[in-house]
Amino acid sequence: MKKLRVAVVGLGVGTSHLEAYARIPELFEVAAICDLDAAKVAAATVRFGVARHTSRLADLLADDELDVIDLCTPPNSHRALIEQSLAAGLHVICEKPLVGSLAEFDAVERAEEAASGMLFPVFQYRFGNGLQKLKFLQARGFATKALVTTIETHWRRDEDYYAVAWRGKWATEKGGCCLTHASHAHDILSYVNGPVKRVYARLATRVNDIEVEDCAAIAAELEDGSAATLSVTLGAAEESSRLCFVFADMTVSSASPNPYRPGLEPWHFKGRTPKIDAAIRRALEEYAPSLESFEGQFARIHASITAGAAKPVTLADARASLELITAIYHSADTGLPVTLPIARDNPAYDNWTPSRGGFPKAVDHV
Template sequence: MNKTLRVGVAGVGIGAQHVDAYRELPEQFEVAALCDIDENKVREIAARYQIPQVFTDFSVLCQRDDLDLIDICTPSYLHASQTLEALNAGKHVICEKPAAGSLQEIDQLLTAESRSGKRVMPIFQYRFGHGVQKLKYLIEQGLAGPAYLTTVETAWRRKAAYYAVPWRGKWATELGGALVTLAIHAHDILYYVLGPVKSVFARTATKVNLIETEDCMCAALEMADGSLASLAVTTGSAVEITRHRFCFQGFTAESNHEAYRNTCDPWSFTGDTPEMTERINDALARFMPQPEKFVRQFALFHEALQHNTELPVTLADARASLELITAIYYSAQTSRDVTLPITPDHPNYDSWRP
């Protein structure tokens, strides 16, 4: 039976974009309640979307018997504790990034999810852009061959007004800087395409704004498949871009450079030979596009719940993302290479924050 899931969304900043996506899937989801500590703001958004229930207390939202799913879009430092609270209230959970503030916290969530019988899906909506989906399709068709080198750039602009929001730019509440809350999506695409990282060497700096956390980062990575990758992040770029470039034996793939839509079309795929380019074009002619970003991730979440299959994004995916963050910060703090995986005896297992 195709059950419509009743959703309560907590946090109406990015949460409003989630509501837009749910409204494109009316047979799968009904947004029945909104919650935010800013009562005027939450009532305004609720009126805009004609959502009947409004709350300012997250605990009250979780205790509603008429909700199946809590969607957490609150500030970063609340994500892990609110996910646990929602699970304990018997609700499925969707949670914005970062899913937790340490590897210890994400492991607690993995244990809690397993015990609860409910499902937790972290948000990594950029996986579902048509451009990166085409890349995945070409790899599945056997056209890529071994990876050589990947470069990922997140060059955005954030000025003082952005950090005027009280929880941003602080270790205790944002949990990190540009690495944690801005570039996390671009770096997840690296994992999504190539798999895990073997080792990391990184540098971080605070150059652009007067904040506690970093706003510039560069890292050199060795992937588990033997290929190399470089990551570069800044909030000081006058021209905002996000760029992925994957060099494989069979072809080179490059994203568009739009800061917030770079996993969507257009991407370029250039074969190492004219014959390979022809094979790529033939394969892409068979590619079947699906909805993108939040809409696709939410649709696949609903499908997984209905058929008891793997979620499109899992807490294990979020853990891999946080393990990379932990390794980058530890490398920057110690000026040493860091080998993954990071285990519970690692100095930064329970927190990457200084």
């Protein structure tokens, strides 16, 4: 089995990526790390035993022995770094948000089409065995008719979090709780139930004195006719992530105690009748657990690069996520429901930043 040589760029969430690579050393070798912060580089060098480090992406792009660039930098840098890395002939793994607009997405998609390497968006929440059990059941004919779905992302971010200069600003973070914190959970909505058709959103900044939103209430209609509600806040006293899918034949809900890994077990599966319930239990006896979270996605990426397996998360998946966030921001900005897909002549296609520069503010620090 070929071991891929990867360089991790950005040592914020990149540290979690390094932890994942360390758990699958038979698949990846971390050949280098890159960050502008010398203290972060020094700490990561010691912790993960990576000898090579740099503060310049150009140093990595000139390395003929690298296979993959893993981008974990602030959102406003993603497009340029993706395009540079693909042009250098490397495969690219990139954290969310992949880019900062639908126009930028279309640009990097064209860049991948012209390159020898592949671009892999990161949506690690998909690869938890609780959520994968639901996908397993769907593949076997259960949970085919969705009725309603609720997704809650209730986290806490205080002033110290926003002391990092690029956070909380439209120009650099590109969005708030809907983009940076809840996009993984919201991705699960389409992953399970298919495309979103219409969105109505209300956003506000009520927790911190920042430009971007930190509270949201969103109603969505899906193409299959089902309805969903999405609730987000960064002011929760106790952090939690909860997903509940109500289908005609069963109800499924997450119960992971880890708010940052809601796809992990336990998940609860309840059939509408005793007969369905028994059939669900029998089917789940055949489920084989697999690697989860970042290492689960990275292992699947390894298979895509080395064995031609399908991408674990496609660019179409990433576009759906960006289209949903575009619709959320445009709806909250205009006060109107937004129908997807977002056309190129829609003003939000090039820039989803609200026309008034933000959403209603009522910050009252405790």
